[in-house]
Amino acid sequence: xxxxxxxxxxxxxxxxxxxxxxxxxxxxxxxxxxxxxxxxxxxxxxxxxxxxxxxxxxxxxxxxxxxxxxxxxxxxxxxxxxxxxxxxxxxxxxxxxxxxxxxxxxxxxxxxxxxxxxxxxxxxxxxxxxxxxxxxxxxxxxxxxxxxxxxxxxxxxxxxxxxxxxxxxxxxxxxxxxxxxxxxxxxxxxxxxxxxxxxxxxxxxxxxxxxxxxxxxxxxxxxxxxxxxxxxxxxxxxxxxxxxxxxxxxxxxxxxxxxxxxxxxxxxxxxxxxxxxxxxxxxxxxxxxxxxx
Amino acid sequence: xxxxxxxxxxxxxxxxxxxxxxxxxxxxxxxxxxxxxxxxxxxxxxxxxxxxxxxxxxxxxxxxxxxxxxxxxxxxxxxxxxxxxxxxxxxxxxxxxxxxxxxxxxxxxxxxxxxxxxxxxxxxxxxxxxxxxxxxxxxxxxxxxxxxxxxxxxxxxxxxxxxxxxxxxxxxxxxxxxxxxxxxxxxxxxxxxxxxxxxxxxxxxxxxxxxxxxxxxxxxxxxxxxxxxxxxxxxxxxxxxxxxxxxxxxxxxxxxxxxxxxxxxxxxxxxxxxxxxxxxxxxxxxxxxxxxxxxxxxxxxxxxxxxxxxxxxxxxxxxxxxxxxxxxxxxxxxxxxxxxxxxxxxxxxxxxxxxxxxxxxxxxxxxxxxxxxxxxxxxxxxxxxxxxxxxxxxxxxxxxxxxxxxxxxxxxxxxxxxxxxxxxxxxxxxxxxxxxxxxxxxxxxxxxxxxxxxxxxxxxxxxxxxxxxxxxxxxxxxxxxxxxxxxxxxxxxxxxxxxxxxxxxxxxxxxxxxxxxxxxxxxxxxxxxxxxxxxxxxxxxxxxxxxxxxxxxxxxxxxxxxxxxxxxxxxxxxxxxxxxxxxxxxxxxxxxxxxxxxxxxxxxxxxxxxxxxxxxxxxxxxxxxxxxxxxxxxxxxxxxxxxxxxxxxxxxxxxxxxxxxxxxxx
Numbered sequence: 001x002x003x004x005x006x007x008x009x010x011x012x013x014x015x016x017x018x019x020x021x022x023x024x025x026x027x028x029x030x031x032x033x034x035x036x037x038x039x040x041x042x043x044x045x046x047x048x049x050x051x052x053x054x055x056x057x058x059x060x061x062x063x064x065x066x067x068x069x070x071x072x073x074x075x076x077x078x079x080x081x082x083x084x085x086x087x088x089x090x091x092x093x094x095x096x097x098x099x100x101x102x103x104x105x106x107x108x109x110x111x112x113x114x115x116x117x118x119x120x121x122x123x124x125x126x127x128x129x130x131x132x133x134x135x136x137x138x139x140x141x142x143x144x145x146x147x148x149x150x151x152x153x154x155x156x157x158x159x160x161x162x163x164x165x166x167x168x169x170x171x172x173x174x175x176x177x178x179x180x181x182x183x184x185x186x187x188x189x190x191x192x193x194x195x196x197x198x199x200x201x202x203x204x205x206x207x208x209x210x211x212x213x214x215x216x217x218x219x220x221x222x223x224x225x226x227x228x229x230x231x232x233x234x235x236x237x238x239x240x241x242x243x244x245x246x247x248x249x250x251x252x253x254x255x256x257x258x259x260x261x262x263x264x265x266x267x268x269x270x271x272x273x274x275x276x277x278x279x280x281x282x283x284x285x286x287x288x289x290x291x292x293x
Numbered sequence: 294x295x296x297x298x299x300x301x302x303x304x305x306x307x308x309x310x311x312x313x314x315x316x317x318x319x320x321x322x323x324x325x326x327x328x329x330x331x332x333x334x335x336x337x338x339x340x341x342x343x344x345x346x347x348x349x350x351x352x353x354x355x356x357x358x359x360x361x362x363x364x365x366x367x368x369x370x371x372x373x374x375x376x377x378x379x380x381x382x383x384x385x386x387x388x389x390x391x392x393x394x395x396x397x398x399x400x401x402x403x404x405x406x407x408x409x410x411x412x413x414x415x416x417x418x419x420x421x422x423x424x425x426x427x428x429x430x431x432x433x434x435x436x437x438x439x440x441x442x443x444x445x446x447x448x449x450x451x452x453x454x455x456x457x458x459x460x461x462x463x464x465x466x467x468x469x470x471x472x473x474x475x476x477x478x479x480x481x482x483x484x485x486x487x488x489x490x491x492x493x494x495x496x497x498x499x500x501x502x503x504x505x506x507x508x509x510x511x512x513x514x515x516x517x518x519x520x521x522x523x524x525x526x527x528x529x530x531x532x533x534x535x536x537x538x539x540x541x542x543x544x545x546x547x548x549x550x551x552x553x554x555x556x557x558x559x560x561x562x563x564x565x566x567x568x569x570x571x572x573x574x575x576x577x578x579x580x581x582x583x584x585x586x587x588x589x590x591x592x593x594x595x596x597x598x599x600x601x602x603x604x605x606x607x608x609x610x611x612x613x614x615x616x617x618x619x620x621x622x623x624x625x626x627x628x629x630x631x632x633x634x635x636x637x638x639x640x641x642x643x644x645x646x647x648x649x650x651x652x653x654x655x656x657x658x659x660x661x662x663x664x665x666x667x668x669x670x671x672x673x674x675x676x677x678x679x680x681x682x683x684x685x686x687x688x689x690x691x692x693x694x695x696x697x698x699x700x701x702x703x704x705x706x707x708x709x710x711x712x713x714x715x716x717x718x719x720x721x722x723x724x725x726x727x728x729x730x731x732x733x734x735x736x737x738x739x740x741x742x743x744x745x746x747x748x749x750x751x752x753x754x755x756x757x758x759x760x761x762x763x764x765x766x767x768x769x770x771x772x773x774x775x776x777x778x779x780x781x782x783x784x785x786x787x788x789x790x791x792x793x794x795x796x797x798x799x800x801x802x803x804x805x806x807x808x809x810x811x812x813x814x815x816x817x818x819x820x821x822x823x824x825x826x827x828x829x830x831x832x833x834x835x836x837x838x839x840x841x842x843x844x845x846x847x848x849x850x851x852x853x854x855x856x857x858x859x860x861x862x863x864x865x866x867x868x869x870x871x872x873x874x875x876x877x878x879x880x881x882x883x884x885x886x887x888x889x890x891x892x893x894x895x896x897x898x899x900x901x902x903x904x905x906x907x908x909x910x911x912x913x914x915x916x917x918x919x920x921x922x923x924x925x926x927x928x929x930x931x932x933x934x935x936x937x938x939x940x941x942x943x944x945x946x947x948x949x950x951x952x953x954x955x956x957x958x959x
Contacts, residue, residue, distance in 0.1 A: 089328075090328035090329045091328075092328075093326065093327065093328035101328070161329075185328060185329075187328060187329040187331055188331070189331065214328065216327075217327075217328055221325055221327070223323050223325070224321070224322075224323075225318070225321065225322035225323070226322065226323050226324075226325055227322050227323065227324040227325070228325060228326075228327040228330055228333070229324065229325070229326050229327060230327060230328075230329055230330045231326055231327065231328055231329065232328075232329055233330075235330065236324075237330045237333055237334070238322060239333060242954075243951075243954050244333065244336060247336040248332055248333060248336060251332045251335050251336050252332050255332065
């Protein structure tokens with residue numbers, strides 16, 4: 001049994017315990033990982049010495065110069081990280097046996113907060129739907145983490161997904177350069193999402209957008225004829241999944257590509273996760289994104 | 294619009310089936326929450342909408358299909374009012390209109406003049422019996438006289454709607470019009486105008502009622518109008534009375550029959566009537582006399598034509614060969630009383646030379662030992678196969694070779710020395726001495742001959758329904774042989790014992806011989822009356838030739854050509870006896886079933902204005918073949934069926950595409 005499997009994690013009621021298990025499990029496996037955490041910042045290259053671990057070799061430079069160099073990092077302290085979590089109605093969706101997207105995002109946010117706090121980084125929390133719902137400034141203390149976890153556990157999903165206005169509001173409230181991690185299903189029109197992300201990225205923040213989707217959202221629920229009720233708007237639509245599945249996947253893929261193309265121009269990274277993915281791989285993806293930034 | 298086969302409209306209820314399926318399918322859909330239908334909305338205009346439309350299309354198409362097919366089968370009949378059309382005025386001139394100078398007729402004339410004055414120029418012509426007026430478009434009278442109607446109507450009479458229907462139809466074809474409006478001035482004593490309107494699809498009839506009461510009741514004539522029906526045992530008298538208002542009149546009808554006057558009460562509806570079979574079916578015997586009707590004033594009108602037509606169900610006997618004495622002895626047995634009381638009708642009994650044509654109407658031929666020509670031999674075989682009975686009388690031992698040949702061909706036995714096997718007789722009722730009687734040695738191979746079942750028919754007292762050969766009392770031997778589908782053959786071994794001279798002296802012999810002749814004629818008795826009988830069909834069809842397909846019980850079908858008369862009735866001569874599968878069920882002297890007859894098609898006449906041959910099927914029941922169906926016009930049903938086919942094609946395409954798409958989506 002994988003301790004980081006969402007199904008296993010979802011059985012743990014205490015959010016702090018969840019976060020601790022995930023982070024410790026993640027850290028235990030980190031020795032195999034080339035990543036050093038959020039606060040590690042690249043500083044310089046130096047020539048490779050025979051005693052240097054091979055994981056520090058910059059293979060790209062080797063590819064260009066045919067000479068071995070290793071990367072040197074400088075630990076950065078007190079990075080201000082804002083975790084934005086979408087609490088719109090669509091985040092309350094889950095298919096049979098899975099966590100809701102909000103639950104998944106909550107657990108992931110708690111894990112990130114726990115991990116960041118261990119690195120003495122300041123973590124803040126923002127919950128939003130079509131407006132700001134929760135605002136906790138970044139902090140590093142244990143009490144701050146407790147308060148943040150309590151707020152996370154109280155989050156419920158309702159309302160519509162906000163885009164430009166909400167993101168602009170959030171960007172204005174984050175004063176200095178820092179890191180912003182968005183946990184959302186991005187269930188908003190793409191043409192609205194792109195300017196919102198642009199607005200957020202314009203504040204020199206490092207932006208990591210994690211799209212969380214349920215498996216049913218990727219390939220539609222099974223059934224002959226379904227009457228779907230939108231969790232955000234309450235409107236109904238009758239479909240025959242077998243007939244529209246291909247079109248739906250095509251539209252969904254196109255929206256994701258548009259978003260990826262748009263984000264590529266900013267200092268931002270998109271990560272796509274599913275509610276059935278284990279948290280270890282998600283954390284790894286986030287750290288990989290961090291390195292690419 | 295009207296429907297010729299409205300029973301098919303019941304099929305419209307089938308429309309509920311796709312509706313029910315549709316609503317059941319809607320109920321079967323599952324309602325689930327979903328995070329967001331944002332992306333689905335983007336594809337709604339393509340896949341989802343198209344899917345929904347196709348679902349609806351399928352529902353509409355299937356419903357349409359189930360609506361079209363019953364309507365097409367119910368043969369809708371439309372009147373095209375936009376086609377080339379003219380108006381005519383028809384003035385009823387039947388007896389109920391009180392004759393030419395009666396009050397009702399005068400009233401009708403007054404109404405006619407008013408109508409023509411109001412519609413002058415719009416009425417093409419005026420039709421009535423014996424007179425006709427033709428108007429030009431400007432109202433000028435172009436023609437006034439009799440010959441116009443005579444030209445148009447060879448019968449010169451428009452007494453009943455049946456005749457005017459055919460007249461109008463022929464006239465429309467002749468002058469090339471597609472649509473006719475008939476303004477009819479009539480007292481409407483006959484309700485058949487409604488039927489006439491239905492029988493003329495492209496004719497609209499507008500009634501202009503005329504009323505009036507005539508005080509005088511007069512009988513204008515009595516006639517026997519339908520001889521074929523009489524031949525089938527039904528007397529039909531047409532009685533034309535003067536107008537007697539709107540009330541039925543009760544009178545009586547007299548028929549002199551068999552020297553006795555029969556009087557039967559009859560009720561005659563307004564305007565005269567057809568009286569059918571007042572005495573019930575006449576099945577045998579002669580009828581001679583006249584029919585008379587007495588009106589309320591005691592005035593009698595009669596038809597003095599003697600009805601000497603023999604009833605063909607009566608066996609008609611032809612005697613072949615034999616001496617004068619022998620023939621007269623037979624006659625004395627068969628016709629012991631005056632002609633009106635006889636059971637048989639004996640023909641050609643005085644002829645010494647019989648020719649094949651003499652057998653055409655024969656029920657039974659009695660053949661004495663005589664030379665039989667080859668032609669006559671073949672004729673006997675032919676008629677025998679059609680049901681004619683044959684009675685061979687061995688009146689003397691010298692049998693001519695041609696006579697023996699005939700018996701061999703008929704019963705498969707020749708004179709010889711063999712005896713009847715003991716197993717074929719009932720010893721309990723047959724004296725042992727009879728088995729060895731010399732008469733049994735006349736034929737050999739009699740083992741192939743059916744022993745005389747006729748004895749059972751005759752209910753011979755001592756036989757108790759069994760085969761009996763009682764030769765000890767010098768009774769004749771009867772051997773019966775029946776070919777499949779043919780008549781019966783009997784052989785009277787009367788040549789030795791007892792001599793014919795003793796026949797009349799033997800009290801038991803005469804009824805036995807008479808019954809044997811009846812028995813031999815019994816099959817033919819059924820068939821004779823039907824051979825060549827007319828099947829009267831109230832079929833209305835613009836063609837004049839038709840083909841009836843007679844279906845026999847063995848499944849074979851024989852086409853028979855018939856003709857329609859000008860009144861639209863079809864006649865066909867059905868030769869039932871020609872076919873071995875034909876059978877007739879007879880119950881209480883009345884034929885209740887002949888065979889199953891199908892009018893499969895009618896020949897199309899090139900100038901029939903697009904009328905199509907129709908297919909009419911009717912059940913069995915002699916005298917009940919009153920099929921009423923009119924032409925459905927050129928192809929509304931066909932068009933509807935084509936649309937139905939198109940619907941099926943579209944439905945198949947949509948269903949197929951849906952199925953393929955669903956398979957891909959999975």
